[in-house]
Amino acid sequence: MQDATEMKAIIASEPGGPEKLQVITRPVPTPADDQILIKVKAAGVNRPDCIQRAGNYPPPPGASDILGLEVAGEIVKVGANVTDWKVGDSAAALVSGGGYAEYCLAHAGSALEIPKGWSFTEAASMPENIFTVWHNVFQRGKLHAEETLLVHGGSSGIGLTAIQLGKAFGAKVAVTAGSDEKCQACLDAGADLAINYKTQDFVTEIKNWTNRKGVNVILDMVGGDYISKNYVVAAEEGRIVQIAFLNGGVVEADFRRLMMKRLIHTGSTLRARSDAVKADIAKELRMEVWQLLRCGLVKPQIYKCFPFEEAVKAHELMESSSHIGKIMLEL
Ligand SMILES: NC(=O)c1ccc[n+]([C@@H]2O[C@H](COP(=O)([O-])OP(=O)(O)OC[C@H]3O[C@@H](n4cnc5c(N)ncnc54)[C@H](OP(=O)(O)O)[C@@H]3O)[C@@H](O)[C@H]2O)c1
The missing domain is CATH 3.90.180.10 (Medium-chain alcohol dehydrogenases, catalytic domain)
Incomplete structure (x- = not known):
């Protein structure tokens, strides 16, 4: 032919x-x-x-x-x-x-x-989800077994992959999502905690969930006012990995916690690599x-x-x- x-x-x-x-x-x-x-x-x-x-x-x-x-x-x-x-x-x-x-x-x-x-x-x-999650959560964020991972946008294609990989590698995983139905889907995919950000304050929920210690790694696609909030909910030596700014990337933020907690705030885009x-x-x-x-x-x-x-x-x-x-x- x-x-x-x-x-x-x-x-x-x-x-x-x-x-x-x-x-x-x-x-x-x-x-x-x-x-x-x-x-x-x-x-x-x-x-x-x-x-x-x-x-x-x-x-x-x-x-x-x-x-x-x-x-x-x-x-x-x-x-x-x-x-x-x-x-x-x-x-x-x-x-x-x-x-x-x-x-x-x-x-x-x-x-x-x-x-x-x-x-x-x-x-x-x-491919897009698994390359992105592997590179950002594991290679950049250096998530280890027994650590905690917070995924914003948990019900997205990226989010559901991050939940599954985080759990498969022995981490505890919390997510934020915009409805109870989305939260349930994240729990079904293996998340330990799902926070409906429209009805709950994720900062309070994460503080309670981690006994005020904060989370070790945050995968964030939202940006905006989440940037300051991520610094609040990150644990000492925490890693925050930015993969998008759906709520904006030009923001005022209080950077003092970055220094005091020795945080690493990084990010990447896959396509241009x-x-x-x-x-x-x-x-x-x-x-x-x-x-x-x-x-x-x-x-x-x-x-x-x-x-x-x-x-x-x-x-x-x-x-x-x-x-x-x-x-x-x-x-
Ligand atoms: N940096 C990289 O290398 C890379 C690679 C691939 C994808 N990404 C980014 O990762 C994100 C997820 O990609 P995806 O393909 O999995 O997308 P998706 O399935 O469309 O998920 C995006 C989710 O983000 C939540 N969200 C929060 N704030 C939002 C806002 N202001 N506008 C729209 N959605 C908002 C929405 O759920 P709620 O109802 O819970 O808000 C939405 O379902 C995208 O932002 C994408 O650009 C980055």
Whole structure:
């Protein structure tokens, strides 16, 4: 059979709301020496896709303008230097763009084996969350067994992954979330404490939960007034890892606790990191985490799947923030 030369893909025609998403036709890309070409069966929808669509998160230099940061499917071509993968293999991959398309290029080092029994949709729900959580909670935040982890946005795709990984590595995990239903989902995923921030004060709840000692690691995507509050609820020598600022990043904060408690406040964005850094994270994931997926200790958390052509509905759902876990596109 002849190789396809054209493919359907989704871009934002101009910055704006979900209605700006447009299905277009593009040439099927050709893998460079260290890349693989995946025939996409499913792609994850992530909050950064919405931020990119709105015009506030441009693709890093060299990345595709096609939306989408994670895919799973069948490898149909491999570059000259790729030795770990062959045509016909199934894989899930973290990509720096290009996921909302029939074919997607991935760096071979950012591709991961699909755990036995997982569907392509389940596999595609993992890369963005698991790379982000591993790097920020474990590599930067240095979470250890017996420590406490506080996850803001506990019912997000990122949050539910952080709960499961935190528990799997022996930590006690607390979360904040915006409804009782979301809190229950976090408890079902393994959280020890879920705080509905709309009806409870997380500072008081965390002080009570930790016997006033505070938490060892905080994963924060909210920012805004949480920055000062995080300094209050962090334990001495605590680590606060910032992965987004959904409530704003330009704020007044009282930094004195940072000094008095010897806190570390750090953060990172995954997308712009080099292929080499992502390959190093993937290597650790294969060694430390993949067995947890294989044995079912870490599970996919899929809320809703949409056909590829209904990406507008997928983005509308994500921006309603009524979802719990992952939103997926299927091809
Ligand atoms: N730095 C990185 O490398 C990196 C990588 C991937 C993702 N991220 C970030 O991590 C966050 C989670 O990503 P995701 O794809 O898992 O997103 P998601 O599923 O859409 O989750 C975001 C959640 O945050 C909560 N939230 C709190 N304040 C909010 C606000 N002002 N606006 C909107 N939501 C708010 C919402 O739940 P409540 O109802 O509980 O408020 C919402 O469900 C995003 O901010 C994303 O940009 C960062």
